[in-house]
Amino acid sequence: MTIETLAAFGANTTEGLHRCMDNESFYLRMVRMLSGDSNFQKLYDAIDVGDLTAAFEAAHALKGSSGNLALPPIYAPVCEITELLRARTEMDYGPLIERIRKGHEALKEICSE
Amino acid sequence: MPVSQVRFRPAEKKRRILIVEDELINREILKTILQDDYELVLAGTGTEAQNAIHEQFDTLSLILLDLNLPDIHGLDLLRETKSDIRYAHIPVVVLTADSDAEVDCLSLGAIDFIPKPYPRPEVVLARVLRTIELSEDRDILRWTERDQLTGLYNKEFFYHYAAQLDAHQKDCLTDAILIDVNSFHMLNERYGKSFGDEILRSIGKKTLEIVETTGGVACRSESDTFLVYCPHRTDYDSVLKQLSAFVNETVLGRGENIVRLRMGVYAGVNREIDIERRFDRAKIAANTVKGNFSRPIGFYDESMHEAELLEAQLIESFPRAIRERQFEVYYQPKFDVRAENPVLSSAEALIRWRHPTLGLVSPAKFIPLFEKNGLIYRLDSYVWSEAAAQIRCWKDQLGICLPVSVNVSRVDLFEPKLIDLLLEITGKNGLSHEELLLEITESAYTEDSEQIVEKVRRLRGLGFRIEMDDFGSGYSSLNMLSTLPIDALKLDMQFIRNAFREKKDTRLLEAMIQLARSFELPTIAEGVETAEQVSTLKTMGCDIIQGYYFSRPLPAAEFEEFLMKNKPRSVE
Numbered sequence: 001m002t003i004e005t006l007a008a009f010g011a012n013t014t015e016g017l018h019r020c021m022d023n024e025s026f027y028l029r030m031v032r033m034l035s036g037d038s039n040f041q042k043l044y045d046a047i048d049v050g051d052l053t054a055a056f057e058a059a060h061a062l063k064g065s066s067g068n069l070a071l072p073p074i075y076a077p078v079c080e081i082t083e084l085l086r087a088r089t090e091m092d093y094g095p096l097i098e099r100i101r102k103g104h105e106a107l108k109e110i111c112s113e
Numbered sequence: 114m115p116v117s118q119v120r121f122r123p124a125e126k127k128r129r130i131l132i133v134e135d136e137l138i139n140r141e142i143l144k145t146i147l148q149d150d151y152e153l154v155l156a157g158t159g160t161e162a163q164n165a166i167h168e169q170f171d172t173l174s175l176i177l178l179d180l181n182l183p184d185i186h187g188l189d190l191l192r193e194t195k196s197d198i199r200y201a202h203i204p205v206v207v208l209t210a211d212s213d214a215e216v217d218c219l220s221l222g223a224i225d226f227i228p229k230p231y232p233r234p235e236v237v238l239a240r241v242l243r244t245i246e247l248s249e250d251r252d253i254l255r256w257t258e259r260d261q262l263t264g265l266y267n268k269e270f271f272y273h274y275a276a277q278l279d280a281h282q283k284d285c286l287t288d289a290i291l292i293d294v295n296s297f298h299m300l301n302e303r304y305g306k307s308f309g310d311e312i313l314r315s316i317g318k319k320t321l322e323i324v325e326t327t328g329g330v331a332c333r334s335e336s337d338t339f340l341v342y343c344p345h346r347t348d349y350d351s352v353l354k355q356l357s358a359f360v361n362e363t364v365l366g367r368g369e370n371i372v373r374l375r376m377g378v379y380a381g382v383n384r385e386i387d388i389e390r391r392f393d394r395a396k397i398a399a400n401t402v403k404g405n406f407s408r409p410i411g412f413y414d415e416s417m418h419e420a421e422l423l424e425a426q427l428i429e430s431f432p433r434a435i436r437e438r439q440f441e442v443y444y445q446p447k448f449d450v451r452a453e454n455p456v457l458s459s460a461e462a463l464i465r466w467r468h469p470t471l472g473l474v475s476p477a478k479f480i481p482l483f484e485k486n487g488l489i490y491r492l493d494s495y496v497w498s499e500a501a502a503q504i505r506c507w508k509d510q511l512g513i514c515l516p517v518s519v520n521v522s523r524v525d526l527f528e529p530k531l532i533d534l535l536l537e538i539t540g541k542n543g544l545s546h547e548e549l550l551l552e553i554t555e556s557a558y559t560e561d562s563e564q565i566v567e568k569v570r571r572l573r574g575l576g577f578r579i580e581m582d583d584f585g586s587g588y589s590s591l592n593m594l595s596t597l598p599i600d601a602l603k604l605d606m607q608f609i610r611n612a613f614r615e616k617k618d619t620r621l622l623e624a625m626i627q628l629a630r631s632f633e634l635p636t637i638a639e640g641v642e643t644a645e646q647v648s649t650l651k652t653m654g655c656d657i658i659q660g661y662y663f664s665r666p667l668p669a670a671e672f673e674e675f676l677m678k679n680k681p682r683s684v685e
Contacts (some may be wrong), residue, residue, distance in 0.1 A: 019231055026145060061136050
């Protein structure tokens with residue numbers, strides 16, 4: 001993974017890098033860490049079983065990390081779902097989960113390069 | 114924060130920050146931003162944070178707190194921290210993406226927020242530094258504005274807040290109050306310093322309670338002196354009773370009453386005078402009831418103000434008075450009454466001040482004042498020189514040798530150059546030392562007696578004769594008579610007057626004269642006004658008499674005439 005491939009994925013690498021004190025290797029290490037974050041799976045599982053509280057906690061955690069790393073393809077849908085889950089909104093979360101999963105899969109692929 | 118917990122941090126040491134954040138990525142990013150400037154303590158759970166706070170509370174400069182923790186909610190941790198007196202001083206900045214939580218956090222004591230995603234690192238660093246600096250400034254302010262022992266304001270801050278009170282309550286009548294403890298140093302000495310401290314703490318506590326109820330500010334200005342500036346009230350009797358009862362009950366238990374407080378009240382202060390001067394007036398009022406247990410509250414009034422103005426005027430005009438010889442020395446004769454016919458044996462030099470605008474000022478007005486501020490030494494030196502020159506003059510011009518006694522104040526006895534000066538004065542006028550008699554008041558011997566006695570002994574060793582003045586007015590032990598370096602006892606004028614009052618009772622007077630005789634000390638009675646008094650004193654064995662019966666104090670010129678009529682021994 002490089003800064004360029006991450007930027008091509010949709011990351012705001014300038015912002016993310018600066019937040020990591022412009023330390024490129026640290027930034028990339030954090031991004032890799034996020035790609036393997038267990039909160040993704042927790043979110044998917046909680047939504048599957050309708051546990052909105054657990055889903056909220058997982059989404060909330062992902063929101064903070066993806067926001068700080070400036071990864072809009074993940075951060076944007078995670079923000080959306082977090083607010084809905086905070087209000088414990090009963091709805092079909094499928095489309096949102098799909099967007100998150102798509103971003104997550106794409107990130108994992110970049111990270112494995 | 115209690116003053117004792119103000120932290121000391123060596124300048125070279127980094128400040129320590131606790132980061133409470135369960136998300137590893139967020140924690141790592143914060144760590145990267147802050148690690149160059151701060152020493153970091155990391156906690157991933159609420160429990161870890163609790164432990165870190167418990168172990169390092171006195172070295173933590175800041176807590177950065179995430180709200181969503183896996184075990185304890187951040188708000189609960191915040192509440193817990195702020196409600197514990199040991200930890201409450203540590204500033205907490207909340208890390209949150211949830212703006213709805215901000216009100217709750219602020220009401221629980223959070224000082225600021227850092228949003229998520231985090232702002233640029235420069236912003237995070239600046240916000241962290243500013244928060245720590247503000248918090249440290251607040252700690253320093255609290256530490257310096259409060260008296261450590263009582264928790265009341267220090268004097269300087271007190272005056273500042275009192276001025277603010279004036280500014281906010283422009284039309285409100287205000288009182289300046291001074292409270293202190295009668296003989297506090299004795300309580301400290303008898304029962305120990307911790308007992309004294311407990312008294313002061315309890316006064317502080319109750320005073321604070323009173324001003325919190327009725328408005329106003331209070332401070333401990335020094336040692337056992339407390340100042341209160343508050344809206345005018347009239348129930349100071351009840352306030353002082355409450356305060357005394359509380360203090361005695363706190364330090365001694367119910368029913369005991371050994372701590373006696375006194376109060377000076379300057380009611381309805383004049384705001385045109387300095388705030389410090391207002392409390393000077395409260396102090397003047399308090400001094401009027403010093404040691405008076407039946408009337409423990411003094412109120413400042415116009416007569417005190419006038420006395421204060423007079424004192425200021427006297428002090429201001431003193432140097433000029435010396436320069437222009439406004440002080441006049443009067444002489445009152447002393448007669449030896451042992452033989453059938455009284456014989457003029459000496460005179461006492463008495464000071465009078467002919468002030469250019471105030472007229473003749475009574476020594477009772479300026480001597481205690483000059484004793485208080487130390488000017489007495491200059492004044493007494495002046496009298497000693499004048500008296501010595503006068504003795505010389507009578508010797509030269511009239512051929513009469515009459516010793517003159519001069520007053521030596523207790524304050525003079527502490528002057529290192531006193532003996533040199535007296536030797537210089539007698540030497541300059543060619544007098545023998547026994548011609549200048551020294552009257553030293555009895556009370557001088559009771560304070561720092563060892564040093565005083567030693568100084569007097571040296572004077573006596575040089576040939577000066579010492580008369581103990583005002584004997585019977587002070588508290589000196591009769592036992593001291595056998596050891597003190599004195600040549601005569603001069604009985605207190607008031608003592609003699611009391612003995613000859615309506616119900617004449619001279620038994621004590623007679624006993625004292627006899628006692629002096631048994632120590633082979635001649636007695637001098639002053640203030641003697643009638644033939645009957647002279648006769649009684651003579652019968653009792655009194656040796657020398659001074660008073661209006663023989664003559665009032667006279668200016669030098671008039672005394673010369675008196676001298677010619679009552680010629681004592683001539684210069685051989």
